[in-house]
Every structure is written in structure tokens, then in C-alpha cells.
Amino acid sequence: MKDIIKPAAVLAAVTFCASLLLATVFAVTKERIAFLDSEAEKNALAIVLPGYSITGTAKTKDNKIYWVGEKTENGETINGFAFISESPGYSGTIRCMIGVDSNMNILGISILKQTETPGLGARSVEIASKNTFWDVITGSAVDEGIQFPWFQQQFAGLNGNKTVQVVKNGDWTPEMASDLVSQNAVSAITGATITSKAVVDCIHKGISEYNDIIKNSNK
Amino acid sequence: MEIKLFITILFSTIFINNYVLSQTLGICPFLGVSKKTDSAAGMGFAVIFVMTLASVITYFIYKYILIPFSITYLRTIAFILVIASIVQLVEMAINKLSPSLYRALGIFLPLITTNCAVLGVAVLNVDSGFITKEFGLLMTIVQGFGAGVGFLLALMLMSGIRERLETADIPFNLRGMPISFIIAGLLSLAFLGFAGMSF
Amino acid sequence: MSIKKEFLKGLVEKNPVMVLGIGLCPALAVTTSVSNALWMMIATTFVLTCSNVLVSLVKDYIPSHIRIPVFITIIAAFVTVVEITLKAYQPEVYTSLGIFIPLIVVNCIILGRAEEFASRNGVFISIIDALGMGIGFGLTLTILAFFRETLGANKLFGYTLIPGFKPAGMMAIAPGAFITLGLMLWAMNRIMVSRKHKK
Numbered sequence: 001m002k003d004i005i006k007p008a009a010v011l012a013a014v015t016f017c018a019s020l021l022l023a024t025v026f027a028v029t030k031e032r033i034a035f036l037d038s039e040a041e042k043n044a045l046a047i048v049l050p051g052y053s054i055t056g057t058a059k060t061k062d063n064k065i066y067w068v069g070e071k072t073e074n075g076e077t078i079n080g081f082a083f084i085s086e087s088p089g090y091s092g093t094i095r096c097m098i099g100v101d102s103n104m105n106i107l108g109i110s111i112l113k114q115t116e117t118p119g120l121g122a123r124s125v126e127i128a129s130k131n132t133f134w135d136v137i138t139g140s141a142v143d144e145g146i147q148f149p150w151f152q153q154q155f156a157g158l159n160g161n162k163t164v165q166v167v168k169n170g171d172w173t174p175e176m177a178s179d180l181v182s183q184n185a186v187s188a189i190t191g192a193t194i195t196s197k198a199v200v201d202c203i204h205k206g207i208s209e210y211n212d213i214i215k216n217s218n219k
Numbered sequence: 220m221e222i223k224l225f226i227t228i229l230f231s232t233i234f235i236n237n238y239v240l241s242q243t244l245g246i247c248p249f250l251g252v253s254k255k256t257d258s259a260a261g262m263g264f265a266v267i268f269v270m271t272l273a274s275v276i277t278y279f280i281y282k283y284i285l286i287p288f289s290i291t292y293l294r295t296i297a298f299i300l301v302i303a304s305i306v307q308l309v310e311m312a313i314n315k316l317s318p319s320l321y322r323a324l325g326i327f328l329p330l331i332t333t334n335c336a337v338l339g340v341a342v343l344n345v346d347s348g349f350i351t352k353e354f355g356l357l358m359t360i361v362q363g364f365g366a367g368v369g370f371l372l373a374l375m376l377m378s379g380i381r382e383r384l385e386t387a388d389i390p391f392n393l394r395g396m397p398i399s400f401i402i403a404g405l406l407s408l409a410f411l412g413f414a415g416m417s418f
Numbered sequence: 419m420s421i422k423k424e425f426l427k428g429l430v431e432k433n434p435v436m437v438l439g440i441g442l443c444p445a446l447a448v449t450t451s452v453s454n455a456l457w458m459m460i461a462t463t464f465v466l467t468c469s470n471v472l473v474s475l476v477k478d479y480i481p482s483h484i485r486i487p488v489f490i491t492i493i494a495a496f497v498t499v500v501e502i503t504l505k506a507y508q509p510e511v512y513t514s515l516g517i518f519i520p521l522i523v524v525n526c527i528i529l530g531r532a533e534e535f536a537s538r539n540g541v542f543i544s545i546i547d548a549l550g551m552g553i554g555f556g557l558t559l560t561i562l563a564f565f566r567e568t569l570g571a572n573k574l575f576g577y578t579l580i581p582g583f584k585p586a587g588m589m590a591i592a593p594g595a596f597i598t599l600g601l602m603l604w605a606m607n608r609i610m611v612s613r614k615h616k617k
Contacts, residue, residue, distance in 0.1 A: 007484040014488050018296060018495035025499050026292050029506035036509055086348075088227075090414070091236050093347055115346070115516060118450035119571045119590025133577040191587045194414065241592045243446040247526060250439065292502055295520040296494035303490055332490075335443045335524040342520050392607040396439060400600030408593040 044110040045069070047148065048099030049080045052107075066210070069099075080107055085206025089114060089198040090121050096199065098206045104160040109152050109203060114195075121195030124151045128171070151196070154186045160207045164200050168193065221354060225361050232365030234413040238336045239373035240406055245336030249374060250399055252327065259378035262327045263371030267364065269309060269331050270340050273302050274363025277341040281350050298341045303332045340366045376406055421546050428550030435558040435599075436606055440526040445559055446595040448518050453575055455563035457511045459556020461500045461519065463549065466528050468496045470548040473536040489532045490523070497522045527555060558602075565598050566590060 045054055045067060052069030059065055066083040082099040092115035099107040116122045128150050131141040150172045158164055158181065165185035169176060172187045180187060188196035238244045245266075252262045277298050285291045310328045314321045331337060340363050344350065349358040380402055389398055428434070434441045444462070448454045472492050480488050501519045504512040512519065522528070531551055536544040564574075570589030572579050588594045 007481050010480060011484055011487060011491075014491050015296075015300075018491050019293065021495055022293060022296070022498050022502075025502050029502050032506040033502075036506070040509075091242070092343075113513075117591055118454075118514070120587060129577065131577060132581055133574045133579050136575075136577050243592050243595060244443055244521075246442040246446060247440060250442070292498060295498050295501065295523055296491065298520075299490055299494050299523050300487070303487060333524045333526050333529060335521045338521060338524050339517060342517050346517060392611060393604050397600045397603040397607065400596050400603060404593045404596030404600060407596055408588070411591070411593065 040112070044097045044112060045082055045099075047110045047152075048082045048097050048108040050099075050108060052080045052099075064209075066213070078102065081210065083206055083210050084112065085202050085209065087198060087202040087205050089202075090116050090192070090194045092116070094195075094198050094202050096202050096206070098160075098203055098210075100160050100207065100210070104207065104211075106155050106158045106160050106203070109155045109199075111149075111152060111199065116192070116195045120192040121189070123189050123192065124195055124199060125149050126151070151186075151189055151199075154180060155203065157181050158184050158186070160203070164203065166193065166197050166200055224354075225357065228358060228361045229365040232362055233369040233372065234410065237369040237373060237410055238339065238366050239370055240403070240410045242339075244339040245334050245370055248327075248330055248334050249370075249377065249403070250396070252330075253374055253377040253381055253399075256375065256378045256382060258327075259374040260371070261323050262330075263367075263374045265327045266331060266334065266337070266370050267367030269302070269306060269328075270337055270367040270370075271360060271363045272305055272309070273298075273337055273341055274344055274359045275356070276301055276305060278344065278350060278356055278359045281345055282355070286350075294342070294345065295338075299338055302337055302341065306332045336366065336370055373406070377403065380406075421543070424543055424546045425550040428547065428552070428554035429557065430554070432551075432554075433558060434527045434551060434555045436603060438530075440530060441555055442599075443521065444518050444525060445555075445562065446592070446599065448515055449559055449563035449566050449595060450570070450590055451514075451567045451573070451576065452560060452563045454511075454514055455556065455559040457508075457515060458518070458559055459552065461504070461515075462522055462525060462527070462555060463552025464500060465493060465496045465522055466531060466552045467545055467548040469493045469528055469532055470536040470544040471541055473532045474539060474541045474544040477537045485537065486529075486533070489529060489537075493528050493532070494523045527551060562595070562598055562602065565602075566594055570594055 049067070049069040052071045054067055054069045057065050057067050064083070066081060069080040069082065070077050071080070072078075078101060080099055080101050082097055084095060084097050086093050086095045088094070093113070094111065094116070095113040096109050096111045098109050101107055111125050114122065114124060116124065126149055127147045129147070135141040154172045154177065155164075162184050165183060166188050167180070167183070167185045168190075169180075169187040170190055172180075176187060186196065186200065232238070236242055239246065239249050248262060248266075253259050280297055280301060281291070281294065285294060285297065306328055310321075313328075344359045344362055347362075349355045349362065352358065377399075381399065384398065384402075393401075432438060435445045441462075444458055448458045469489070469492050473489060476488075497520060500522070501512075504515075504519065531548060535547045539547070566589050567573055568579060569586055570591075572583050572585035586594075589598065
């Protein structure tokens with residue numbers, strides 16, 4: 001009997017101490033993590049609803065949250081809406097936040113979570129800095145201010161009611177913008193067409209879910 | 220409709236996101252036990268069994284213990300202890316029930332505890348949000364089983380090649396580990412061909 | 419038993435990745451960028467040092483047949499500490515290392531050192547051993563990551579190296595990891611052999 005009790009007691013004591021340690025660490029960092037989460041949400045909302053002030057959140061039937069924002073332009077108040085959508089990517093789930101105005105024009109998107117291949121699909125959240133490594137070491141790097149990931153930037157201004165096309169024009173540059181917007185298309189990340197399509201799918205899915213909400217609320 | 224989803228998960232874990240060859244999980248047993256086809260098969264089947272069982276049990280632990288008490292930060296510690304106990308239990312059970320199976324699988328079982336693919340599949344089940352979804356239990360089972368089959372497939376392919384390599388004339392400095400890594404690289408390159416397949 | 423010898427053995431003669439062939443999963447998976455490799459080194463060295471200290475402190479009170487579960491619990495606790503701390507203070511590192519932070523638990527180096535060294539030696543020398551092993555592991559990762567990041571993404575620490583140069587994307591994904599590590603092992607064998615000849 002003693003052979004069972006002693007090991008069990010030792011194991012229980014070790015596990016107890018471990019849990020106690022973790023509970024302490026968790027309690028210390030809890031506020032900081034919650035703060036970071038709310039900051040991340042705020043930043044994402046600022047990207048997908050640029051210039052809008054968030055006036056409230058609402059819940060759909062299946063408990064999904066969406067945000068309502070408004071801004072004043074030429075004396076008129078216009079509304080913007082933001083919602084979160086998820087769809088499978090190349091590896092794992094892609095979660096993105098989408099902002100649209102009442103005419104279903106995409107105001108901006110922000111990828112909240114992705115686990116795509118580093119160097120390929122993960123470039124969907126890459127910020128293209130013009131500074132090279134040598135500039136940084138020699139101290140000649142230019143401060144480029146706040147920049148947005150180029151892949152996500154190209155969604156702003158597209159029409160959410162039509163299908164967003166994926167074309168292979170190489171990495172996006174501001175010069176391509178007007179051409180792509182007229183085609184209602186985005187340029188895929190080189191070597192990561194699947195991820196690019198997955199992000200587009202995620203947006204289509206989000207918009208169609210959102211359209212369902214509007215239809216239901218109008219009835 | 221749901222069937223299609225399960226087939227997608229199964230196909231994806233076996234071929235597209237093969238745990239060994241495209242996610243580089245479980246490399247230690249992959250290189251350690253792939254010298255002979257027989258032992259590779261034994262290890263592979265033991266891993267399929269443990270992975271499926273671990274997926275199911277960690278599903279229940281996460282959904283009915285960790286989430287309700289909001290102690291999800293204990294995930295790693297809970298999962299690894301569960302996996303270690305499953306491996307022990309399976310070892311004892313097989314030993315009692317079928318000594319012949321124990322002789323075939325026995326020596327591989329203790330190695331599975333530190334196979335990162337097993338803890339990997341449990342953590343990925345949580346990360347991909349399967350736990351809270353409808354049909355979550357079935358999804359985790361399919362993902363666990365698929366990951367195991369993918370592991371077996373990679374191990375069989377590798378051991379088949381390595382058995383033939385024994386008679387090949389390899390430059391002295393490349394023998395052993397270096398050539399195995401290069402072969403694994405080529406296999407992994409071949410598996411890239413599955414990328415983008417969908418149903 | 420000299421301090422210098424215990425420290426240096428982890429770097430060269432018993433290098434975990436290159437010589438012992440353990441800890442391969444993180445070595446292949448997180449080496450897409452040098453900064454990821456360095457963070458992995460910090461996280462692993464921290465866990466390894468803490469677990470070695472604790473194991474060498476409590477080694478006399480643990481019945482020998484349950485030592486493995488106790489060691490695993492201790493390691494998992496420190497891994498979770500790292501996980502929570504990174505989530506709170508380095509959220510970018512937390513997302514880019516992803517699943518490989520919880521998987522430090524099953525990194526054979528840590529359990530191996532606890533079992534082989536810390537459970538037989540004093541506290542101070544265990545710290546030295548942990549630092550040597552952790553840094554030896556991390557340096558290998560950094561070298562591997564250097565090749566993969568420069569060739570696979572044309573970048574270093576996230577900044578472009580040669581503007582306009584099209585990198586070899588294969589180096590950034592799994593096949594590139596396998597093949598680069600294979601070639602590194604080959605180069606190491608080559609150097610070892612020529613050294614032996616000189617002696």
C-alpha cells in the first residue's frame with residue numbers, strides 16, 4: 001500500500017506546485033493579455049473602417065459580433081460595418097476582419113490570424129519596407145511611418161457584391177491599383193496563390209453571411 | 220455535405236499537410252525508426268492508435284474541464300500528462316491482452332510520448348477551432364487518424380528508400396544522417412505536388 | 419569536471435542537433451528566419467536551465483520509478499510560463515513561433531538532460547550544462563536559419579538584402595529545411611574527418 005501512496009503523493013504535490021506557479025503567472029499577465037487583445041481589435045477596426053468612429057456592436061442570431069461605425073462626410077452621416085469571417089487556408093484557418101460601407105464596397109480588410117507557410121502564404125501579413133538590411137546597419141534607413149501589409153491594402157475599394165478575382169501580376173505596387181480596382185481583382189502573392197484565394201474566399205464568405213443578416217433584419 | 224468536410228480533413232492531414240514531410244513534426248522517430256520496413260510499420264500503426272486515442276481524450280478534457288473552469292492555460296501540461304498516461308495504459312493493456320502484438324509494437328510505445336507529432340495533433344485540434352465546432356469530436360478523430368496515417372505513409376516511404384540505400388555506394392561523409400535528410404527533403408518536395416488539391 | 423568542458427560539450431562534441439540528432443522538429447520548423455531561431459534559443463535555454471535546476475534540487479526526493487512523469491510535469495510548467503509570458507510581452511514572437519512553443523515540452527533535449535545530467539549532478543554544474551546545451555542548440559538553429567532566410571526570402575532580420583533579387587522560395591519551406599540541414603551535416607562530417615587525419 002505504501003508503494004502506491006508515496007508516488008501518488010509526490011506526483012500530486014508536483015502537479016499542485018506546477019499549477020500554482022502557472023496560476024500565479026497567469027494572474028500577473030492576465031490584464032496585459034486582455035489589454036493586448038483589445039488593442040489588436042481596435043487596431044484592426046481602425047484599418048477596416050478608416051475614419052469611422054465605432055458606435056456600437058451587435059450580435060447576429062448565432063452570436064457572432066459585428067461592429068457598426070459612422071462618419072460624417074459632406075454633412076451626411078454614413079454607416080460602415082465590420083465583421084469577422086473564417087475559412088480554411090493552405091494550412092490552418094485564416095481569420096480576417098472585413099469592413100464595408102452600406103453599398104457593400106470594401107473599405108478595408110485585416111487578417112487577424114493565419115498560420116500559413118512562412119516566406120510564402122505568411123507574406124499576406126508582410127509589410128513591404130523599402131529599407132534594405134544594409135540601410136538598417138549603416139543607419140541610413142528612412143522612417144516610413146506606419147505602413148499596412150500590401151496584400152491586404154489592395155482590397156480597399158473593391159466591390160463586395162461582385163466576385164473578387166485573383167490575378168497573378170506579381171507583388172502589388174501602388175501603380176497597379178487603379179487597373180486592379182477596375183477589374184475588381186487582387187494580385188496574388190507570388191508562390192502562394194492558394195493563400196491568396198483563401199483570403200478572397202474568406203471575404204466572400206463573410207460578405208454573404210453579412211448579407212443574410214441584413215435580409216433577415218429587413219423582414 | 221459533412222462527409223465532404225471529413226474527407227477534406229482526412230486528405231489534407233495525410234497528403235497536403237503531412238505532419239512529417241510538410242509540417243516537420245515527429246522528425247526524431249521518422250529518422251530513428253525508418254531503417255527497416257518492419258519496424259517502420261510497427262511504429263506507424265502504434266502512432267495511428269495513440270494519436271486517434273489522444274485526440275479523443277484531449278477533446279473531452281479541453282471541452283469539459285479546461286474551458287468550463289477557464290483554465291485553458293493549463294493546456295500544455297494537461298495534454299502531455301494525458302498522452303504520457305495513454306501511452307503507459309496502452310502499453311499495459313496490449314501486454315495483457317495480446318502478447319504477440321506487444322512484441323511487435325511494445326518497444327515503440329515508450330518512444331511515442333516524446334513524439335512531438337502526437338502532442339502536435341492535440342494542440343492543433345484546439346488551434347484549428349475543432350473543439351468548439353459542431354461535429355467537433357468527429358473532426359478531431361478524423362484529424363488524429365489522418366495525422367497517424369500520414370506519419371505511417373512517410374515512415375514507409377522513407378524506410379523503403381533507406382533499405383535500398385544500404386547497397387548503394389554513397390560518398391563516405393554523406394552516409395547516415397546527411398543522406399537521410401536529403402532524401403526526406405526530396406520526399407517533402409514530392410509531397411508539395413499535393414498542394415492546392417481540394418474537393 | 420571542469421566548468422569550461424561542461425559548457426563547451428553542448429556546443430561542439432555533444433551538439434544536440436548536429437551530433438546527437440535530437441530536437442530536430444523545432445530545428446527544421448522555426449528556422450525560416452534568424453529572429454525566430456534566436457527566440458527559440460532563448461525559450462529553450464530558459465526552460466532547460468529552469469528544469470535542470472529544479473530537477474537537480476528535488477532529485478533525492480523523487481522515487482525513481484515515477485521520475486519521468488515528474489520531470490515532464492516540471493518541464494511542461496516552465497514551457498507554459500514561457501508561453502504565457504511571450505503571449506503577454508512579445509505577441510509577435512508568440513504568433514510566429516505558434517505551435518512550436520508548447521512543443522518545447524517534447525523537445526528530447528530537455529527531458530534528456532534532466533534524466534542524463536541534472537538528476538545525477540549538483541545545481542551549479544547543471545546550470546552550466548543547460549546553458550551549453552541550449553546555446554549549442556540555438557547556434558545550430560541560427561546558422562540553419564541564416565542560410566534559409568537569406569536564400570529563401572532574400573532577407574535578414576526581416577529586411578531585404580538585395581533589392582530586386584528573386585529568392586528561392588523552396589528554401590523557406592520544409593524541403594529546403596531538410597536539404598539545408600542535410601548539407602550542414604555533410605559539411606560537418608567532412609570537417610571532422612579532415613581533423614582526424616591531421617591528428
